[in-house]
Amino acid sequence: MGSRKVTSSESSDWQGKHVTVAGLGVSGIPAAKVLHGLGARVTVVNDGDDARAREQAAGLEELGVTVRLGDGATLPEGTELIVTAPGWKPDKPLFVAAAAAGVPVWGDVELAWRLRGPDAAPWLAVTGTNGKTTTVQMLASILKAAGLRTAAVGNIGVSLLDAVLGDEEYDVLAVELSSYQLHWAPSLRAHSAAVLNLAPDHLDWHGSMEAYAADKGRIYEGNRVACVYNAADKATEDLVREADVEEGCRAIGFTLGTPGPSQLGVVEGILVDRAFVENRQKNAQELAEVSDVTPPAPHNIANALAAAALARAFGVPAGAVRDGLRAFTPDAHRIAHVxxxxxxxxxxxxxATNTHAAQASLAAYESIVWIAGGLAKGATFDELVAQSAKRLRGVVLIGADRALIREALTRHAPEVPVVDLDRTDTGAMLAAVQEARRLATAGDTVLLAPACASMDMFANYNKRGDAFAEAVRELGAGA
Structure with a gap:
């Protein structure tokens, strides 16, 4: 990691301060190193005590950081601040003890926000149940097309601490933030921010849909220019109404239909802006064509509109929106044509690891053989199946919780043929693709959109997608 010169006043703020870092890993280790470098007395606590954790601990101990493995529950004596990995649940005993002792808890995003220099790049922030990564990458592509120095950072995999403290200078940052990160970032104040959508997810962590939504809504707090919301998802607009923003900050909607004033939308295949134009009651600015977005599926057009809204809030010209969208290529396993x-x-x-993402994917095609199933994470499937039934030519089910989807299909799509593969081994994907081929006819789409997590069969969704692509290649080779 690069090292921005820390001012003497910043160093004095941390000198000798006893900070406990909760969790090793992609956020904990950089946080511990940064805090140690600022002169803090750092103790890292970690639940696990395996070979990898011991290796990571040894590296930190060489620097002079204290590490306690196998004990993430006890608050170290004298702790003045906890900096936590975002995934640690708020009800952990460590945090209960911290609250009782009056010790504040920050996440790595909060730490990065507090350590920004006086001339730091503003943040354009994105959250939502689905579409965050794609939208942030689109936004970064648009900003780059406008000639701005930028990076896609945050939950997307590039550490915000690296971006804030590194040698690289930025004009603006495109920041993806999860609900976990927002929960632990009380003083974050973005230039502009977007909540793409809200659907039940991570409720085991947050405790309720209300708490989950409230953490998502934190992204709007203190926004200066624009709070971007989804006009088709009233819950996102409600979060804007509840936010405490700076004077003059505007609510900007995006819609797949014709936009009203202060909205971006779609008119006859054109993405248009009626928010950041002169006389928005009467005028609209063409930004790009639907065909400039890859893939041009409805939910991905919505992502593009949200990215465009944030870019326009930052003053990016219309031509850069078009050029940035044309230059953007989505990551693997996101509606990727194999x-x-x-x-x-x-x-x-x-x-598509939850029902909301799967619904968006299924809505993009007219006649589908659907491969679904995995770990349901407490989800129910009736609404998803009912909304998608008319598009389904056939369904192939795999994974541990496939019976939940099968039961929803029986209730809402009884005429659709279903193949239930009673398997959770990785080789089941080849069998699933072969069965899907048998059900499909020319003009159909065989769609892997599992609506479930992958860990019952695969290490992660990437491995699951790779297995699907490999199975399809085998089909093609034998065709």
């Missing part, structure tokens, strides 16, 4: 075999398209959306 191949056509015998006139049937095979599409990998393994990233």
């Amino acid at each position: 191949a056509d075999v015998d006139g049937v398209a095979y599409v990998d959306d393994s990233k």
